[in-house]
Amino acid sequence: xxxxxRDFLAHLSLGxxxxxxxxxxxxxxxxxxxxxxxxxxxxxxxxxLGIALVGLGGYASGQLAPALQETKLCKLSGIVTGTPExxxxxxxxxxxxxxxxxxxxxxxxxxxxxxxxxxxxxLPNSMHAEYTIRAAEADKHVICExxxxxxxxxxxxxxxxxxxxxxxxxxxxRLHFEPYNQHMMHAGQNEVFGPVQQMSGEHSFPxxxxxxxxxxxxxxxxxxxxxxxxxxxxxxxxxxxxxxTSVMAWDKTQDTESFTDVEGTIEWDLNFxxxxxxxxxxxxxxxxxxxxxxxxxxxAELSPAYSYGGIQGxxxxxxxxxxxxxxxxxxxxxxxxxxxxxxxxxxxxxMGKRDMITMEAIYKSAETGNEIMLNFDKDSNFLxxxxx
Numbered sequence: 001x002x003x004x005x006r007d008f009l010a011h012l013s014l015g016x017x018x019x020x021x022x023x024x025x026x027x028x029x030x031x032x033x034x035x036x037x038x039x040x041x042x043x044x045x046x047x048x049l050g051i052a053l054v055g056l057g058g059y060a061s062g063q064l065a066p067a068l069q070e071t072k073l074c075k076l077s078g079i080v081t082g083t084p085e086x087x088x089x090x091x092x093x094x095x096x097x098x099x100x101x102x103x104x105x106x107x108x109x110x111x112x113x114x115x116x117x118x119x120x121x122x123l124p125n126s127m128h129a130e131y132t133i134r135a136a137e138a139d140k141h142v143i144c145e146x147x148x149x150x151x152x153x154x155x156x157x158x159x160x161x162x163x164x165x166x167x168x169x170x171x172x173x174r175l176h177f178e179p180y181n182q183h184m185m186h187a188g189q190n191e192v193f194g195p196v197q198q199m200s201g202e203h204s205f206p207x208x209x210x211x212x213x214x215x216x217x218x219x220x221x222x223x224x225x226x227x228x229x230x231x232x233x234x235x236x237x238x239x240x241x242x243x244x245t246s247v248m249a250w251d252k253t254q255d256t257e258s259f260t261d262v263e264g265t266i267e268w269d270l271n272f273x274x275x276x277x278x279x280x281x282x283x284x285x286x287x288x289x290x291x292x293x294x295x296x297x298x299x300a301e302l303s304p305a306y307s308y309g310g311i312q313g314x315x316x317x318x319x320x321x322x323x324x325x326x327x328x329x330x331x332x333x334x335x336x337x338x339x340x341x342x343x344x345x346x347x348x349x350x351m352g353k354r355d356m357i358t359m360e361a362i363y364k365s366a367e368t369g370n371e372i373m374l375n376f377d378k379d380s381n382f383l384x385x386x387x388x
Contacts, residue, residue, distance in 0.1 A: 027177045027334045028325070031072060034337050042072040049336045050077030051143075052100070052116045054107070054131055055123040056086050059145070063308060064120065065094065067328035073336035077115045080107055107131070111138035118335065120172075121145060124219040125226060129154035136165040141339055143332070145172040147230055148352025150221025152360055155353035159379060162349060169349035170335045173234060176347050176384070177330035179322035180302055180311045181235065184293065185384060187300055188239035193316065194296030195274075196240050201232040202281040202288035203306050204265075214284075215261055223262030225359055229282025231306040233358055235291045236270055236278035238384035244270045244278070244358060246373045249365040254285055268362045346384070354380040 035041060051074050053060045068076040078100035079090050087101050100115055110116055119135040120143040121128055129149045135142045142162060148171050149155045162169040175181040188196050204224060213219045214227055237243065248271075253264035265283035272278070281288065289304035298316030305311060308327065313320030331347075338345050357380050361372040376382075 026182060027330045031330075031333045031337055034341065035072065045075060048073060048075040049117040049339060050075060050100075050115045051118045051120055051332065052078035052080060052102075052110060052140075054080040054119055054121050054135075055127075056081045056083070056090065057122065060120075060122045063328050064122065064332075065090075067326050067332065070326050070329040071333045071336070073333045073340065074118065078102065078110070078113065080104065080110070080119075108134060108138060110135075110140065117141060117339065118143060118332075120332075124213050125150050125221045126219050129158050132158045132169065133161040136161040136167045136169070139165060139167065141168045141170075141335075143170045143172055143335055144349070144352070146352065146355075147221070147226050147359065148349065148356055150226070152353060152356045155349070155356045156379065159349045159353060168335070168339060168345060170338075170345040171347050171349060171352040172331065173347040173351070174308075174327040174331045175231065175234065175306060176238070177325070177334060178311065178327045179325060180313045180320055181238075181305070183313070183320060183322065184235065184291070184300060184302065185238045185241075187315075188293055188295075189241035191295070193293070193298035193300060196276055196293055196295050198276065198294045199236050199239060199278040199292065200280070201235055201278065201291035201305065202283075203228040203231050204281065204283035204286055204288040206286060207284035210258070215259070217261040220262060222359065222363065223259065223264065223266065224282040224284045225263065225266050225362060227282075227284075228306070229266065229280060230355055230359065232278070232280040232282065232291065233270065233355055235305065236272075236280070239291075239293055240272055240276055240278075241383060242272050242276075243354075243376055243381065243383060244272050244374050246271045246371050247358070247361050247365050248371045249362040251366045252281075252283075259284065263366070266362070266366060268365070270358070270362075348382070350379050350382040351384070354382050 053064055065076055076094050080102045082104050090096055102110055119140045121131045122145050123131055125147055128144050132142050132144045247268055249268035251263050252267050253259050255264055264285045267281045270278040289306055291305040292301040300315040302313045309324050335345055361374055365372045
């Protein structure tokens with residue numbers, strides 16, 4: 001977001017000639033087009049949509065709140081926290097008025113606050129459903145951090161609550177707004193390197209803290225698959241542009257004495273039409289951050305592939321060269337634009353439910369040792385759009 005639109009276009013042109021100007025610009029262009037129709041480069045502060053962050057952990061404090069200082073269509077207007085000590089710290093740092101500060105007991109009173117248009121749920125996974133549903137009942141639009149929930153059943157309840165309230169629901173899939181991943185989506189779905197043949201990816205990091213909530217099945221709903229492996233699943237679907245048909249998975253946990261509640265390591269083969277397979281891996285026992293596509297006329301690889309910044313890419317045609325962007329700022333601005341223009345989000349709740357169905361099947365396969373067929377209902381039969 002530090003680039004001007006002209007800088008952004010010039011930098012993208014260094015990468016892949018005729019196909020380079022497409023990925024990376026998609027969401028920024030939509031936001032800028034919205035602003036240009038009003039003759040603005042940014043909405044006035046009092047016209048920006050207000051976002052309240054629910055849960056002030058590391059992601060909210062380290063990524064979302066700073067990103068909201070760069071957004072053009074929305075702003076940080078409120079917080080919900082269960083830690084009283086954080087209230088003054090955040091109020092002073094981000095100039096949040098006292099009437100826009102809530103705790104989990106007063107959360108529902110947010111319905112009466114016109115300063116807040118969007119609630120961003122950034123809580124442990126098991127709390128996503130409850131706080132998304134209560135946000136919809138408070139007549140607020142919702143961004144829910146991934147994974148959408150800890151079960152397909154809860155995902156459906158969230159969808160129904162937002163539909164009944166006529167509020168939009170988006171999932172925090174930030175990489176749909178990141179240029180390198182957008183390029184993989186564009187190149188794979190448009191067969192820039194020929195038809196996709198095979199894919200592989202890993203997202204892993206050592207989780208050494210034995211007290212971390214991510215190790216608690218009740219709070220997390222699962223281990224590294226739910227936490228970061230979901231990005232590998234996403235990459236496979238949005239690169240190939242088809243829904244998977246079945247999965248075979250294996251629990252590869254090495255330290256079974258430490259990881260007793262959730263898996264420490266898991267691998268899976270996600271099968272797609274035309275014999276295309278994504279081999280995925282996710283672990284809390286080691287590091288890994290990559291995604292690779294083999295096609296009939298070449299290949300493309302991101303490493304690192306899923307980070308907040310510093311993503312890099314190589315292809316059989318040469319290196320990728322795109323600017324680093326603030327993924328979260330673009331993500332939140334695009335959701336604000338969708339609300340202002342009454343358009344659907346490209347990362348809606350239906351996509352979140354789709355991925356929950358896939359992850360539940362992966363866990364079932366790892367538990368039973370059987371291949372599990374994937375059946376997506378009308379709510380979850382959701383394919384990522386090509387970034388034209």
